[in-house]
Amino acid sequence: MKYYFSFFLFLTLNFVFGQQNTEFKSVKNFFDYQRFMLNNEFKKKFDSESDFSAKINIKKDFSEFIRRIDSIQNTALVGALIKVKNREDLDRLKIPNLPKVELANPKKTDLEQEAKYPGGFNNLRGQVADLFYSDAVLANQEQLKTSVEFVVERDGSITSVHAVGDNFTFNRQAEIAMYLLPEKFEPAQINGMPVRYRFRLPLAMNFE
Structure with a gap:
């Protein structure tokens, strides 16, 4: 599509x-590393294969693994979004206790x-x-x-x-x-x- x-x-x-969060960076860094490792393993397998049809299948398998990792990463990112939003909602409840901005x-x-x-x-x-x-x-x-x-x-x-x-x-x-x-x-x-x-x-x- x-x-x-x-x-x-x-x-x-x-x-x-509000406050800066690290949840999203942590999730992305973790899955970027998984993709990096997966790419290395598939590249080794691809380079060692001499049969053309087998190489095509390796590429298809690699694409499918990446698609699954993307989906799993998104699930983790949704969890991070919920966590961050909950924390920010709690932070907003503390606003009356914080110093007021002088330039209103x-x-x-x-x-x-x-x-x-x-x-x-x-x-x-x-x-x-x-x-x-x-x-x-x-x-x-x-x-x-x-x-x-x-x-x-x-x-x-x-x-x-x-x-x-x-x-x-x-x-x-x-x-x-x-x-x-x-x-x-x-x-x-x-x-x-x-x-x-x-x-x-x-x-x-x-x-x-």
Whole structure:
């Protein structure tokens, strides 16, 4: 099944509290290592085989193993998403006990610098597309849409990722892809100080 992404970016400013998580990085690093080891073993087997038909079968077997690993990894990532969301929900309950932000409800014109992703919007779009696991999406129509909101923290990490759309599995995979982004944002600034910044990223995928 072919699929295509289209993105539109809207920015709004808001102050929230959150914390950086390592669950997604841990899951990805573990399964990347499994793929690396699997690739080495299959390459040895492929290189040692002289029969052309056998080589084709080895390639098919390798593709099937990778497909299974991708599926198992996604299950682990769903577990990480639930864990992170639960933790962030608990953190939000602690907000009244935290120091209040002095610049309450600043206007966008107060910003000296908006939050930026390395390489710009096109790089962000490409990385989300690469990280999106479409095989887990139960598509019931040709095009699916969601609106993903997330917060860029003062250190450039992202938290509080929440996707709103009609398709639950599409929303979930969009959230996972955002948490898997490999690079941090350059945080927004007001009066030379980094501030928390909220993004809204509408996302659409066409299925053919």
